[in-house]
Amino acid sequence: KSPALEGLLVSRYFWLMMGFFSVYMGLIYNEFFSISQDFFGTCYDLKSASSGRVMPTDGPRTTCVYPFGLDPTWKISVNNLTFQNNIKEKLSVIIAYTHLNLGILLNALNCVYFGNYKKLVFEVLTGVVIFMGLIGYMIVLIYGKWWYPVYAYEPRPDPTIKNQLNISTSPSIIVVLIGDVMGVTPLAEPNSKQLQWFDNQQAISDALIYATFALLPVMLCAIP
Incomplete structure (x- = not known):
């Protein structure tokens, strides 16, 4: 048996948890190879982007809450x-x-x-x-x-x-x-x-x- 493979076998659950948490934090940051994913739409009106500002869909005091992670529209913000x-x-x-x-x-x-x-x-x-x-x-x-x-x-x-x-x-x-x-x-x-x-x-x-x-x-x- 290879000592290197034995070390990997002993720490297999450690690597599994590392992979799980890396995926979890990637979903929170909404990043997949630095590309945001549009899973739940957006809380912002993208039509206003042409004016240089992206405003919430229901005004400054927005009640829209993104279900999980970051809104993908943040990727195009200044x-x-x-x-x-x-x-x-x-x-x-x-x-x-x-x-x-x-x-x-x-x-x-x-x-x-x-x-x-x-x-x-x-x-x-x-x-x-x-x-x-x-x-x-x-x-x-x-x-x-x-x-x-x-x-x-x-x-x-x-x-x-x-x-x-x-x-x-x-x-x-x-x-x-x-x-x-x-x-x-x-x-x-x-x-x-x-x-x-x-x-x-x-x-x-x-x-x-x-x-x-x-x-x-x-x-x-x-x-x-």
Whole structure:
């Protein structure tokens, strides 16, 4: 028997899952060799493309939701690359976060099985609080930005269309996270719309930051 073939045989389910998830993510991105597939039609009026802008079929506040993945019309948009890179970056963070949570869960189960409760308390549980407080908070902001209506931020500059999105005032996750770590108070900043997302945001972010800095020495000193 060839050692190389034996290695492939042992890892066959690993390769199967890799292939499954690559196909799944390709369907989400709606890309097949960089070509979008029109499975469910589109939520945009392609007749308006001649004017340089593609508008939703039922106006700026569209109620059309693409059933699965990205609308193929994004491929012909001017900001296609920016939009798709943004989606891919956020999905990569969410998938990595889920994967790391699975690893933490397995570590906790091992600690319980082998009776290593010191490691469970001072490494696993404290690590969960730190991990959830920093990365988990960012994941919540990502979903919040997806779910919050884009037209609720600010009107667009075009006076002929009401309540359009002004991208310059939509919340920035990076700006919010940096402001939280640096201790920037949203309402005290002139560009507070980039920082203030919800009520009691500053209190929640401060609690997460303080908990992280308080638990780091505990985790590092208890189990060197």
